[in-house]
Amino acid sequence: MATANSMTITGPAKESGLQVLSVRQLVWLRFRRNRPAVWSMAFLLFMYLLAGLAPFVAPYGVRTTHSQYSACHPNGPRFLDAQGQFHLQPFVYGLDSKVDPKTFAKVYPTNTDKMYPVRFFASGEPYKLLGVLPTDKHLFQVDEPGKIFLLGTDKQGRDLFSRILFGSQVSLTVGLLGVALSVMIGSFFGVLTGYFGGTVDNIVQRIIEALMAFPQIPLWLALSSALPANLSPIRVYFGVTIVLSIVNWGGLARQVRAKVLALRDLDYVVSARLVNCRDLRIILRHLLPNTISQVLVVATLAIPGMILGETALSFLGLGIRPPMTSWGLLLSEAQEVRVLLQQPWLLSPVAFVVAVCIAYNFLGDGMRDAADPFAD
Numbered sequence: 435m436a437t438a439n440s441m442t443i444t445g446p447a448k449e450s451g452l453q454v455l456s457v458r459q460l461v462w463l464r465f466r467r468n469r470p471a472v473w474s475m476a477f478l479l480f481m482y483l484l485a486g487l488a489p490f491v492a493p494y495g496v497r498t499t500h501s502q503y504s505a506c507h508p509n510g511p512r513f514l515d516a517q518g519q520f521h522l523q524p525f526v527y528g529l530d531s532k533v534d535p536k537t538f539a540k541v542y543p544t545n546t547d548k549m550y551p552v553r554f555f556a557s558g559e560p561y562k563l564l565g566v567l568p569t570d571k572h573l574f575q576v577d578e579p580g581k582i583f584l585l586g587t588d589k590q591g592r593d594l595f596s597r598i599l600f601g602s603q604v605s606l607t608v609g610l611l612g613v614a615l616s617v618m619i620g621s622f623f624g625v626l627t628g629y630f631g632g633t634v635d636n637i638v639q640r641i642i643e644a645l646m647a648f649p650q651i652p653l654w655l656a657l658s659s660a661l662p663a664n665l666s667p668i669r670v671y672f673g674v675t676i677v678l679s680i681v682n683w684g685g686l687a688r689q690v691r692a693k694v695l696a697l698r699d700l701d702y703v704v705s706a707r708l709v710n711c712r713d714l715r716i717i718l719r720h721l722l723p724n725t726i727s728q729v730l731v732v733a734t735l736a737i738p739g740m741i742l743g744e745t746a747l748s749f750l751g752l753g754i755r756p757p758m759t760s761w762g763l764l765l766s767e768a769q770e771v772r773v774l775l776q777q778p779w780l781l782s783p784v785a786f787v788v789a790v791c792i793a794y795n796f797l798g799d800g801m802r803d804a805a806d807p808f809a810d
Contacts, residue, residue, distance in 0.1 A: 461727075464804040471800020474793035481790060485602040489561040491573045492596035493582055496759055498559065500581060500591040502531060505777050506542045508586045511574075516546040524552040526582050539776065550580025586779035588767055597759055598783055604760040606790070608675055609740040613733045615679035616686055621729055623683070624690025625717055629698055635691075642684035651746060653681055670755050678743045686732050693725045727805035735798035738791035745787055761787050 466472060484491055500506075511524035528548030534541045556575040562568050576582045584595040627635040645653075697703060698721070706716050741761075748754045748762025749769070756763070761783045768780035 461804045465800055468800040468803060470796040471804075474796035474800070477793045478790065478797065481602065481786075481793075482606060484599060485606050486564065488596075488599040488603055490563060490569075490571065492593070492599045493558065493572055493575055494593040494596045495559050495561070496592075496597055496600040497757060498592065498596070500587060500593070502591070503529060503542060503581060503583070503587055504540065504591040505589045506581075506583055506587045506591070507777075508779055509542075509544070509581060509583045511552045511582065515549070525549045526552065526576055526580055528579070529581060537776075548580070550576045550582075552576055552582065585782045586777070588764075588780060589777075594764070594779065594782060597764060598761070598786060601759045601761045601764055601783070602786065604671060604754055604758060605741055605744055605762070605787070608671070608678070608744040608760075609737040609794075611672075611675045612678040612682070612740040612743075613737050615676065616683040616736065617729055617733050619679065619683040620686030621690055621722070621725070624687040625694050625721055625725070627687070628691040628694025629713070629717060629721060638687070642687060645681065645684050650681065650743070668758070671758060674744055674747060674754065677747075678740050681743075682736060682739060686729065686736065689728060689732055690725050693728050694721055697721055697724055727801075731798060731802045731805055734794060734801055738794045741787065741791060741794075 489495075494500075506529065509526055509529060511526055513521055513524055515521065515525075526549075528545040528550065529542045530545050531540060531542055533539070553575050554573065555571055557570045558572040558575045560568065560570040574582070583593055585598065586594050588594055588597070623638050627638045703716060703720055706720060744754070744760060745762035745765065748760050749766045754760040754763050764783045765781070765787075768777075768783075773780050
């Protein structure tokens with residue numbers, strides 16, 4: 435008998451030595467043919483790796499302040515010096531500090547007389563790797579008084595590249611945790627309403643319609659405002675995650691419901707009923723496994739919405755709060771008009787938000803196409 439995950443071929447096909455592939459192998463082969471999806475998956479894995487190793491990759495801590503270099507332009511590594519000579523070991527130039535006589539703003543001209551080599555796997559600020567292993571090794575460092583600012587600093591003198599890495603820990607995991615909660619809630623109610631129907635279906639569908647009738651941003655604002663102002667940052671983080679999950683489970687529930695409505699009248703489900711299988715067994719053994727591909731696709735496409743939701747809430751001041759940081763909180767510090775003219779590097783978190791959301795959409799499209807390996 436052929437099952438959902440394997441196929442058996444007998445006769446001439448078997449005798450000719452043809453390779454028999456399972457459905458999982460067919461899905462993987464179809465997914466691999468979608469190059470944008472494969473590259474997007476690799477990019478997202480790299481971003482989550484950076485987020486997990488943020489204290490090691492970041493040259494400075496998330497709250498380390500360089501007060502003498504507030505709103506400093508990027509000062510990255512170089513291989514060519516002012517005389518055009520190539521250096522195998524990268525270096526950074528020193529930074530002077532003075533006031534522009536025309537704008538009365540602080541500027542930091544490059545001092546080409548001072549060169550500081552970039553040292554790799556060097557000692558710096560102590561931290562706990564993955565929250566467990568105490569160490570002080572960083573991917574790259576420069577000796578004091580040299581400063582390396584890959585993306586410049588904010589108005590308080592904090593390294594923006596380091597803060598983006600630490601902010602990714604919040605922004606990226608909010609999407610995963612929020613979608614995980616949405617998947618659990620949406621799958622439960624989707625299977626429940628699709629299988630039983632009747633009064634339960636009507637009540638749940640009206641609740642979903644009520645949630646989807648509200649504009650998302652005002653609903654986010656209303657739910658986030660309900661969080662007490664004296665909550666700790668970590669509780670605010672989980673509170674924002676729950677808020678986003680409450681708002682976004684309805685769409686998944688409806689798609690799972692539609693899938694279950696199509697499955698519940700198939701022969702193997704009807705046969706299970708005829709042999710007096712319990713409803714719980716039918717749901718867990720026959721219906722849920724056949725909705726997993728649909729759930730994964732919807733969940734992958736929902737993660738960008740979660741990330742943008744957290745970014746919007748933090749940007750409006752109702753999301754993640756200091757001393758924690760996120761991409762939305764970093765962007766909230768760059769909403770003044772002068773930033774576009776004098777400090778455009780403060781907008782660099784936008785590039786990370788856009789890149790991650792586009793990558794998730796490419797990945798979701800690839801998974802959606804691969805979920806049906808027998809389609810043309």
